[in-house]
Amino acid sequence: MSDSSAHSYWKANIRLVLSLLSVWFFISFGCGILFVDALDTIRFGGFKLGFWIAQQGSIFAFVALILIYIRAMDKLDDKYNLDSSSESAKPAQEESQ
Amino acid sequence: MSVQVWTYLFVFLSFSLYIGIAIWSRAGSTKEFYVAGGGVTPLANGMATAADWMSAASFISMAGLISFLGRDGTFYLMGWTGGYVLLALLLAPYLRKFGKFTVPDFIGDRYYSQTARLIAVFCAISVSFVYVCGQMQGAGIVFSRFLEVDFTTGVLIGMTIVFFYAVLGGMKGITYTQVAQYCVLIFAFMVPAIFISIMMTGQPVPQIGFGSELTEAYGGGYLLDRLDGLSEQLGFATYTEGQRSTQDVFFITAALMFGTAGLPHVIIRFFTVPSVRDARKSAGYALVFIAILYTTAPAVAAFARTNLINTVSNAEYESMPEWFSKWEDTGLITFDDKNNDGIIQYVGDPQTNELNVNRDIMVLANPEIAELPPWVIALVVAGALAAALSTAAGLLLVISTSVAHDMLKRTFMPAITEKQELACARLSILIAVLIAGYYGINAPAYVAQVVAFAFGLAAASFFPAIVLGIFQKRMNKEGAIAGMVVGFTFTAAYIIYFKIINPAADSADNWFFGISPEGIGALGTVANLVVALFVAKFTPAAPEEVQEIVENIRLPGEAIPR
Numbered sequence: 129m130s131d132s133s134a135h136s137y138w139k140a141n142i143r144l145v146l147s148l149l150s151v152w153f154f155i156s157f158g159c160g161i162l163f164v165d166a167l168d169t170i171r172f173g174g175f176k177l178g179f180w181i182a183q184q185g186s187i188f189a190f191v192a193l194i195l196i197y198i199r200a201m202d203k204l205d206d207k208y209n210l211d212s213s214s215e216s217a218k219p220a221q222e223e224s225q
Numbered sequence: 226m227s228v229q230v231w232t233y234l235f236v237f238l239s240f241s242l243y244i245g246i247a248i249w250s251r252a253g254s255t256k257e258f259y260v261a262g263g264g265v266t267p268l269a270n271g272m273a274t275a276a277d278w279m280s281a282a283s284f285i286s287m288a289g290l291i292s293f294l295g296r297d298g299t300f301y302l303m304g305w306t307g308g309y310v311l312l313a314l315l316l317a318p319y320l321r322k323f324g325k326f327t328v329p330d331f332i333g334d335r336y337y338s339q340t341a342r343l344i345a346v347f348c349a350i351s352v353s354f355v356y357v358c359g360q361m362q363g364a365g366i367v368f369s370r371f372l373e374v375d376f377t378t379g380v381l382i383g384m385t386i387v388f389f390y391a392v393l394g395g396m397k398g399i400t401y402t403q404v405a406q407y408c409v410l411i412f413a414f415m416v417p418a419i420f421i422s423i424m425m426t427g428q429p430v431p432q433i434g435f436g437s438e439l440t441e442a443y444g445g446g447y448l449l450d451r452l453d454g455l456s457e458q459l460g461f462a463t464y465t466e467g468q469r470s471t472q473d474v475f476f477i478t479a480a481l482m483f484g485t486a487g488l489p490h491v492i493i494r495f496f497t498v499p500s501v502r503d504a505r506k507s508a509g510y511a512l513v514f515i516a517i518l519y520t521t522a523p524a525v526a527a528f529a530r531t532n533l534i535n536t537v538s539n540a541e542y543e544s545m546p547e548w549f550s551k552w553e554d555t556g557l558i559t560f561d562d563k564n565n566d567g568i569i570q571y572v573g574d575p576q577t578n579e580l581n582v583n584r585d586i587m588v589l590a591n592p593e594i595a596e597l598p599p600w601v602i603a604l605v606v607a608g609a610l611a612a613a614l615s616t617a618a619g620l621l622l623v624i625s626t627s628v629a630h631d632m633l634k635r636t637f638m639p640a641i642t643e644k645q646e647l648a649c650a651r652l653s654i655l656i657a658v659l660i661a662g663y664y665g666i667n668a669p670a671y672v673a674q675v676v677a678f679a680f681g682l683a684a685a686s687f688f689p690a691i692v693l694g695i696f697q698k699r700m701n702k703e704g705a706i707a708g709m710v711v712g713f714t715f716t717a718a719y720i721i722y723f724k725i726i727n728p729a730a731d732s733a734d735n736w737f738f739g740i741s742p743e744g745i746g747a748l749g750t751v752a753n754l755v756v757a758l759f760v761a762k763f764t765p766a767a768p769e770e771v772q773e774i775v776e777n778i779r780l781p782g783e784a785i786p787r
Contacts, residue, residue, distance in 0.1 A: 138779055145314050152310045156303050156482075161475050164296075164467070174436040174447030179465045182299040183291075183523040184432060187306045187516050194313045194509045201318075201505055210782045 137208045144200055148193050155181065155189045231603035232371050239409050239607045240386055243614070246405060247390030247398045255643050258395030258650055259326040259626050265400055265497040271510020273403035274494045276410060276615040278305075278485075278511070279518060280356075281363025282676055284410060284612035289587030292526035292533075295456075295464040300477040304680075306512065306519050307478070308485025311688075313508035316486060317495040319695045321504035322778045326496060327623075328489040328687060329631040335694040336702040337771055339636055344709050346627045348686040349489045352679045353620040353627075354661070356490075359676035360617040361665025364610060370555055370589070371606045377666050383614060384662040391618045391625075391658075392651045399618045400497060406611035411517060413608020417592040417601050418521050421528045424595060435524035443535070452527055455534050460573030464530070470733065476744030483750045484680025487688035490619040493626070501781035529591045536594055537580060538571045545569075548593035557583035621657050628653040678720050681746025685712035689753040697761075698775045704761030712753030719745045 159167060160182040167178030204210075226234075252258040265273070283305065291298030323331055328349055333342025361380050368379025390398045415431075422434035425443050438447050446454075452464045462468050485491070494511075495504045537545070542560060552558040559581045560569060571580045589609065592602045629650035634641060641649070686709050693700045693708075723731040723742045733739055740748060766772075 134776070134780060141779075148314060149310070152307065156307050156478070157475060160299060160303055161471060161478065168465070172436075174438065174449050176449075176465055179296055179449075180436070182296060183302055184435070184520050186303050187520050190306050190310050191509075191512050191516050193310050194512050197314055198505050198509050202502065205502065205781055210780060 133208060137204065137210070140204055141201070144197070144204070148197055152190070152193055156186045160186045226599060228599040228602050229371070229373070231600045232606050235600075235603045235607040236372065236610060239405075239611060242405055243386065243390055243402045246401045247393045250394045250397045250401050252393070252395040252397045252647075255326075255630070255647050255650070257397045258647055259630065260493070260496045261395075261397040261400045263497060264499055267498055267503045267507035268510055269400065269404050270494060270498050270503075270507040271514055272407040273400045273497075274491065274507065274511035275514035276403040276407035276611070277494055277619040278491055278515060278616070279410065279612055280616035280676075281360050281609065281613035283518065283522075284414065285363055285367070285588050285609050286585045287588075288522040288525040288529065288591075289584040291523055292530040292587050293584050294468075295462060296467045297469045297474060298523070298526065300474055300481060302519055302523060304478045304481025305485055306515060308482040309508060309512040309515070311482060311486040312491065313505060313512070315692050315695070316492065317504045317508045318501045318781065319778045320492060320691070321495050321498065322501050322781060323774075324496070326493075326630055327626045328492050328691075329627060330635070331694070332687075332690055332705070333631070333635065335771065335774065336690075336705045337768065338702040338706065341702055341706050341709075342631060342636060344706060345687070345690075346631045348682065348709065348713060349627045350624055352488065352683045352686075353490060353623045354657075354664075355679040355682075356676055357617050357620040357624075357657070357661045358664040360613045360620070361661050364613040364617075365665055366555075366585070367589070367606055367609045367613070370551070371603075380662055380665045383610070383617070384658050384665075387614050387617050387621065388655065388658045391621050391654050395625075395650065396493075396497060396622055399615075399622055402618065403615045406615040407514060409611040410608040410615075411514070413604045413611070414518050414525075414588075415521065416604060417595070417597055418525050418528075420597050420601060421532070421591065421595045422524065425528055425531070431521045431524040431528075435527060443531075448527055448531065452531050455531065455538075456573075459534065459538065459571065462573070464527070470739050472739050473733070473736075473741050473744055476740045476747045478744075480681050480684050480744045480746035480750075483684035483688045484682075484746055487683040487686070487691070488680070489627075489683070489687065490616075490623045492687075492691075493623065494619075525588065525591065529587045529594070532591070532594050533582065533587075534571065537569050540569055542567050542569055546593070546596075548590055552586055552590060557586045617661070621654050621661070624657040625650045625653040678724075678742070678746075681716050681720065681743070681749060682713060684746040685716040685749025685753055689750055689757060693754070693757055695775065695778065697758075698772050699761065699766035700757065701761050701764055701767045703764040704757040704759075707760040708753040708757030711756045712749045715752050716746050716749035719749075 164178035164182055167181065168176040170177040256262055287301050290301065320331060325331060329342050329345035332345035333339065361383060364383035365376045365380040368374055368382060369376040390402050418431040419429055422431040423429050425439055426434040426437040426448060427440050428434035428437045439445055439451055444451065449465055456462065456464050467474065498504050498507050542562065549558060561579050563577065563579050569580050570577055572578050589605060592605055629646055633649055634646050689712065690705050690709050720742045
C-alpha cells in the first residue's frame with residue numbers, strides 16, 4: 129500500500145469516527161443530560177422523552193453507532209484492500225507458500 | 226423444594242460447569258495463558274467481554290441504586306455502556322493490530338520507555354485490586370444470605386473456585402468460563418424481570434413494561450406516573466426528576482465512560498481475537514450482550530421500587546413476609562418503630578422514617594418481594610455469583626500478567642524461560658487471590674465506594690495515554706509519562722481527600738466546580754490530555770521507528786506501509 133492511499137484511508141477513518149462521536153455526544157451528554165428537562169415536556173406512552181433517552185434510548189443508540197461503525201469500516205477496508213479477517217487472510221497465505 | 230435446596234442445586238451445577246470447562250481448557254503456553262492463543266471467535270469474545278465487564282456491581286447493585294436514585298441513576302446506565310463506543314471506535318482495533326499481551330506492553334513499547342511501562346503496571350495493578358476486592362465481597366454477601374454459611378466461608382469458597390480455573394487455564398480457561406457465566410447471568414437477570422413485568426403490566430418485555438400501564442391489581446395508570454405519585458405522597462424525591470446538579474451528572478457520566486474504555490481487564494479481551502476486523506465485531510457483540518441487561522435494569526429498578534413501597538408502606542410489622550426478617554438478620558433491612566404503633570412508616574423525612582433498606586439488596590430481594598417461585602430466586606443467586614466470579618477472574622489475570630510479563634519478563638528478569646514465566650504468572654494469581662480474599666473478608670467500610678473510583682483512576686491514567694499513542698504520531702514519552710502521573714495523582718488525591726482524610730467536607734459546597742469525587746476522573750482525564758500535549762510540544766518528537774509502529778497499527782491486515 130502506498131503512502132498516499134494509507135493517508136487517505138486514515139483520513140476517511142478519522143472522518144467516520146468524528147461524525148459518529150458527535151452523534152454519541154449529542155445523544156448521551158446532550159439529550160440525556162443537558163436538555164433532559166426540556167425533552168421531558170414531550171411524552172410518549174408512559175415515558176417522558178428525556179427520561180427515556182437517559183435511561184434506555186441512549187443505550188440503543190450506542191449499539192446502533194457501533195454497528196454502523198463496524199459496517200462502514202469493513203467497507204472501507206475492502207475499498208483499500210485491507211482485508212484483515214482471518215477467514216480470507218489464511219487461504220491467501222497458503223496460496224503464496 | 227425449598228429456596229435453599231434449589232439454590233444449592235443451581236450453585237452446584239453452575240460451579241461444576243465452570244470447573245469442567247477449566248479442566249478442558251488448560252493452558253500450555255504463555256500465549257494461551259495471556260491471550261487464549263489469540264483464536265477466540267468474535268461472538269465468544271463478545272460474550273466473555275460482557276461477563277468480564279458486568280460485575281457484582283452491575284448485577285446486584287446497579288438496579289437497586291437506580292431504584293433509589295431515580296433519574297440520577299442515569300450516569301451508571303449511560304456511563305457503563307457509552308464507554309463501549311469509545312472502546313470500539315478509538316481503542317480496540319488498534320490495540321489488536323498492535324498485538325501484544327497487556328496494556329503496559331502497549332504503553333512501554335509505544336512510549337519506548339521502561340519508566341512508562343512501570344507506571345502503567347502500577348496503575349493496572351492498583352485499579353484491578355480495588356475492583357477485585359469488591360467482587361469478593363459481593364460473592365461473600367450472596368453466599369452468607371442464601372446458602373446461610375458464614376460470610377468468611379462464602380468468600381473462601383468464591384476464592385477457591387476462581388483460583389482453580391484462573392490458575393489452570395489462564396485467559397483460555399477464563400474466556401470459556403466467562404461465556405458460560407454470561408449465559409447463566411443473563412438468564413438469571415431476565416427471568417425474574419420478565420415474570421415481574423408480566424405480573425405488574427401484563428407486558429412480557431420489561432423494556433416496554435417500563436413505559437406501560439399497571440394492571441388492575443396494581444391500581445392501573447402508567448407505572449412511572451404511579452411511582453412519581455407514590456414518591457411525592459411519601460415525601461421522597463420525584464422518581465423521573467433529577468436531584469443532582471447537571472454538571473455533576475455530566476462529569477460522573479464522563480468519568481465512567483472514559484474509565485470503561487480504560488479498564489485493562491476489558492481492553493485485554495480484544496487481544497484474544499484473530500484479527501482487527503474481529504476485534505471491531507466483538508466490541509459490537511459485547512455491547513449488544515451488555516445492553517440486554519442494561520436496558521432491563523432501569524425497568525427492574527422501577528418495578529422493584531413500586532413493589533417495595535406497595536408491600537411495606539403503612540403495613541403492619543407483624544404481617545411482614547419471611548424475606549423481610551431474613552434480610553433483617555443480615556442487618557441490610559432495619560426497622561425502628563419510632564412511634565410504637567407497630568406499623569411501618571416508610572417516608573422521605575428522616576425524622577419520622579422507620580425503615581432503612583440497603584440499596585444492594587433490591588435485585589436479590591426483588592423476586593421474593595414479588596413472591597416468585599423458589600427456583601427463580603435460586604437462579605438469581607447463581608447469576609449473581611457468575612457475575613462476581615467472572616469479573617474477579619478477569620481482574621486477577623490482569624494482575625498476574627502485569628507481574629509475570631511486564632515486571633519480570635519485560636523489565637527485571639528478561640532471561641527467564643517461558644516455563645518459568647508461566648509458573649510466575651500462576652504464582653502471582655495465587656498471591657493476588659489471597660490478598661483479594663483478605664480484603665474481601667476484612668473489608669474497609671469504603672470498599673464498595675472505592676470500586677466506582679477505580680473507573681476514575683483508569684480514566685485519568687490509561688485512556689488519554691492510549692488514545693494519544695494511536696492518534697498523535699509525534700506524542701513522546703515525556704508527554705505521556707507527565708500526563709499519566711498528573712492525571713492519576715490529581716484524581717487519587719481528590720478522592721482520598723474527600724473519602725478518607727476529610728469525609729466531613731464531602732459536600733457540593735466544597736467540591737471543585739461542584740464535581741463530586743465520583744466524577745473527578747473526567748477532569749483528571751482532561752488534565753492528563755492537556756499536560757501530555759503541552760509537555761510533548763516542548764520536548765523532542767517520538768523517534769522515527771516508533772512513528773512507523775504507529776503508522777502500522779493504524780492499518781488493519783499484515784500490510785506494512787512503505
